[in-house]
């Protein structure tokens with residue numbers, strides 16, 4: 001049975017796949033934009049005047065099976081008819097300014113970093129397991145997705161800690177000493193249901209630190 005993968009559907013519509021290079025280390029895609037217009041990010045006017053080409057190299061994307069995926073992309077630079085500024089297109093907000101990873105790759109890593117309590121070391125390790133080989137610097141600047149805790153739950157946690165653990169309150173931002181933080185989290189797990197904050201049974205040390213540092 002022969003299976004043909006339609007790689008094109010994995011990228012923004014205007015990206016044409018010029019070449020795919022399959023090596024032992026990775027799958028390298030050479031992509032070229034076929035766009036004929038783009039919205040000016042400064043004033044919102046559409047332009048169809050192509051001023052030149054821009055090349056973005058070595059962009060890490062999500063992996064394909066067990067292969068890291070690297071992209072080299074040729075983009076169009078447009079001139080705005082209204083404000084006369086030049087700008088490089090970014091179809092489907094696929095790329096991030098001055099970052100060597102695609103937006104969807106950053107989104108994935110951001111969730112990974114969040115689930116690993118913000119640890120750069122662990123995120124780096126798991127990203128490597130997941131065939132996204134990146135260096136520490138890239139991982140460091142990946143924003144962590146916002147913690148998903150309601151305001152009422154946050155207030156309850158802050159009150160709880162203020163009353164029972166004033167020491168934790170004075171810890172440097174986001175850095176309640178580990179044994180203490182684990183103790184507080186355990187107690188929150190035990191008490192939250194009877195205090196009508198049942199969602200907090202899964203509160204993590206990382207989330208506790210975020211909530212407490214927001215209280216200052």
Ligand SMILES: [Zn+2]
Pocket residue numbers: 040041042043044045080081082083084085
């Ligand atoms: Zn403009």
